[in-house]
Amino acid sequence: MSEFALDAQGIGISFGGLKAVQDFSMRVPAGGLYGLIGPNGAGKTTAFNLLTGVYSPQSGQVHVAGQRTDTLRPHEIAKAGLSRTFQNIRLMGELSVLDNVLLASHMRGRHSIWRTILRTPRFVAQELAMKRRAMEVLNVFALDRLADEQAKGLPYGDQRRLEICRALATEPKVLLLDEPAAGMNPSEKKTLAKSIQRVREMFNVTILLIEHDMGLVMDICEKITVLDHGVTIAVGTPAEIQANPKVIEAYLGEPGEAATSPAQDAGGAA
Amino acid sequence: MKPLAEHIRAITPREAFRPVVMFVPWIVCVLVALGMHTLAPLVVDDYWVNVLRRIGVFIVAAVSLNIVNGFTGQFSMGHAGFMAIGAYIGGGVTYYGSLMLHGSVGDPSFQTHGVLLMLGGVAAAGCVAAGAGYVVGLPSLRLRGDYLAIVTLGFGEIIRVLLELTTKQLYTREEVTLGALFKLPLNGPTGFERIPGYASVFWIFLFASITCLIAYRVKQSSSGRAFLSIREDEIAARAMGVNLTKYKVRAFVLAAFFGGVAGALYAHTGVNPSPTDAGFQRSFDIIIMVVLGGLGSISGSVLAAIILIALPELLRDLQQYRLIVYALLLIIMMLVRPQGLFGVREIWDFFGKKNRPTSKEESNP
Ligand SMILES: Nc1ncnc2c1ncn2[C@@H]1O[C@H](COP(=O)(O)OP(=O)(O)OP(=O)(O)O)[C@@H](O)[C@H]1O
Ligand SMILES: [Mg+2]
Numbered sequence: 001m002s003e004f005a006l007d008a009q010g011i012g013i014s015f016g017g018l019k020a021v022q023d024f025s026m027r028v029p030a031g032g033l034y035g036l037i038g039p040n041g042a043g044k045t046t047a048f049n050l051l052t053g054v055y056s057p058q059s060g061q062v063h064v065a066g067q068r069t070d071t072l073r074p075h076e077i078a079k080a081g082l083s084r085t086f087q088n089i090r091l092m093g094e095l096s097v098l099d100n101v102l103l104a105s106h107m108r109g110r111h112s113i114w115r116t117i118l119r120t121p122r123f124v125a126q127e128l129a130m131k132r133r134a135m136e137v138l139n140v141f142a143l144d145r146l147a148d149e150q151a152k153g154l155p156y157g158d159q160r161r162l163e164i165c166r167a168l169a170t171e172p173k174v175l176l177l178d179e180p181a182a183g184m185n186p187s188e189k190k191t192l193a194k195s196i197q198r199v200r201e202m203f204n205v206t207i208l209l210i211e212h213d214m215g216l217v218m219d220i221c222e223k224i225t226v227l228d229h230g231v232t233i234a235v236g237t238p239a240e241i242q243a244n245p246k247v248i249e250a251y252l253g254e255p256g257e258a259a260t261s262p263a264q265d266a267g268g269a270a
Numbered sequence: 271m272k273p274l275a276e277h278i279r280a281i282t283p284r285e286a287f288r289p290v291v292m293f294v295p296w297i298v299c300v301l302v303a304l305g306m307h308t309l310a311p312l313v314v315d316d317y318w319v320n321v322l323r324r325i326g327v328f329i330v331a332a333v334s335l336n337i338v339n340g341f342t343g344q345f346s347m348g349h350a351g352f353m354a355i356g357a358y359i360g361g362g363v364t365y366y367g368s369l370m371l372h373g374s375v376g377d378p379s380f381q382t383h384g385v386l387l388m389l390g391g392v393a394a395a396g397c398v399a400a401g402a403g404y405v406v407g408l409p410s411l412r413l414r415g416d417y418l419a420i421v422t423l424g425f426g427e428i429i430r431v432l433l434e435l436t437t438k439q440l441y442t443r444e445e446v447t448l449g450a451l452f453k454l455p456l457n458g459p460t461g462f463e464r465i466p467g468y469a470s471v472f473w474i475f476l477f478a479s480i481t482c483l484i485a486y487r488v489k490q491s492s493s494g495r496a497f498l499s500i501r502e503d504e505i506a507a508r509a510m511g512v513n514l515t516k517y518k519v520r521a522f523v524l525a526a527f528f529g530g531v532a533g534a535l536y537a538h539t540g541v542n543p544s545p546t547d548a549g550f551q552r553s554f555d556i557i558i559m560v561v562l563g564g565l566g567s568i569s570g571s572v573l574a575a576i577i578l579i580a581l582p583e584l585l586r587d588l589q590q591y592r593l594i595v596y597a598l599l600l601i602i603m604m605l606v607r608p609q610g611l612f613g614v615r616e617i618w619d620f621f622g623k624k625n626r627p628t629s630k631e632e633s634n635p
Pocket of ligand 2: 044045046087
């Protein structure tokens with residue numbers, strides 16, 4: 001048993017010869033807001049996929065709020081309290097904004113086929129409650145007025161925010177955000193950063209964040225893990241990470257990545 | 271923010287008890303069936319009353335297939351197999367039931383009991399077909415796309431062959447023994463004869479409207495959203511806690527149940543169900559209805575069933591070109607409206623948009 005909301009120990013996976021993630025460990029205490037960074041192709045998304053069961057880890061263990069999850073199936077992991085957003089948005093495009101969020105509260109209810117067919121008071125109460133909660137969640141990101149729109153018709157930024165709403169509607173203990181600010185402009189990013197911090201309080205949730213925008217990460221994350229070529233090269237506070245020569249090398253050594261060097265970017269944003 | 275459980279607790283019994291929502295639709299189903307039953311003979315001749323019965327049967331078949339192919343996006347090509355199971359079970363219950371209880375089949379003095387037998391047969395047909403749906407649904411968890419289509423296609427063909435292997439039908443009460451019934455006397459390739467046509471317009475449209483009501487209620491529920499999410503994106507659905515196994519099987523079982531009901535009704539419309547009714551030709555007919563109406567649209571399936579049954583009747587001289595007309599229709603549809611007539615939406619969604627009140631305090635994150 002561990003007192004950490006998220007506790008991954010030595011998880012890894014290879015695709016053929018490629019060691020996408022090796023010996024990845026991360027402990028996030030309840031209520032923490034941690035960051036996961038690294039150059040393109042470092043294995044960040046793959047780490048999320050390992051945690052959420054999209055891929056089964058070939059080694060190591062994962063615990064979510066004390067419950068072992070690496071042996072579970074993805075929907076069971078979600079039920080255990082691990083929820084996520086996707087880097088390449090995966091909304092239910094044909095469904096309405098509201099339905100996307102309702103779907104996420106699905107597993108917190110009971111859905112007997114008889115009650116569904118007969119529309120019993122229990123069924124009605126549950127649907128009503130799900131709707132109310134969904135609208136509250138949407139309200140956090142001011143998406144409630146778009147509730148009836150088709151998800152695929154939303155602007156890009158709203159789709160990203162809707163993904164966060166959907167993840168929150170699962171009542172997670174741990175929320176994994178995969179590049180939530182991608183494609184947003186600086187002012188949108190600033191409000192997003194505030195929202196993420198607000199969400200942590202409101203939903204009492206632990207957050208792990210993948211993000212390329214160093215300003216954002218350095219601003220809001222308490223602790224940061226840096227991946228490069230599947231290997232964890234540094235763990236520490238934002239200040240420690242910015243001063244870490246290995247990290248700077250990983251970013252600068254990567255052609256074309258120099259512009260987003262953590263030290264430079266964070267300096268600019270601070 | 272409060273968890274869902276607390277929101278549920280906050281809802282009063284008075285809020286949750288909605289008798290109008292709960293009961294009125296069932297009454298509407300009965301009224302629709304009664305209305306059709308009394309009006310149809312006044313408006314059209316016997317021939318078209320029969321066409322109407324066929325339409326009703328295929329509404330049940332298309333709407334039920336839509337639960338698998340439309341809602342969950344699993345491409346099942348064996349729906350005729352479930353229908354045939356239903357036809358033979360339903361027909362068998364009525365035929366052999368009448369023979370054993372009354373000594374003859376289709377005697378007018380036995381009508382009331384006969385209809386009761388038919389209703390029992392419909393229920394039995396639905397349950398057996400649902401069981402078969404469970405068996406077919408299980409492999410569907412491992413298979414995707416083309417592979418599932420092939421397995422389900424194979425299922426229909428297996429049912430067809432099994433039906434061809436059944437023994438000769440029994441025509442007198444003396445012949446009917448438990449031992450003889452175990453040999454499945456369903457008349458092999460010739461087709462099961464002399465099933466009385468108890469499925470009047472009333473019964474067929476009662477079942478058709480109930481099927482639509484149930485399908486619609488499922489669509490507008492948590493289970494329905496889970497179905498649709500599987501079709502939209504399996505990875506995201508799983509991440510949101512949808513148990514893919516459970517919901518795929520649930521969809522297959524539901525669809526098979528009503529497929530069986532459709533088959534049982536079909537057997538009581540004065541036709542002789544034959545093994546070819548289980549074949550891919552029939553499955554294909556139903557798939558076309560679902561695709562034409564729009565994958566996921568219940569009203570679309572209903573409209574498509576009406577069009578695709580009535581059209582060949584209207585163009586009777588072109589009967590032999592039916593397949594060409596089908597193919598042309600499909601090609602045109604795929605080009606003009608690839609999502610089908612209504613897409614995933616219902617016909618009434620196209621008239622007027624309801625406004626949802628938004629919460630007053632627009633927060634600014
Ligand atoms: N299913 C897969 N099969 C084979 N290789 C894969 C698979 N998934 C990821 N990879 C490889 O693993 C490596 C890590 O990819 P990953 O998507 O985790 O990187 P990332 O850190 O998220 O990058 P980015 O910042 O661009 O999102 C890449 O080389 C990628 O090509
Ligand atoms: Mg990534």
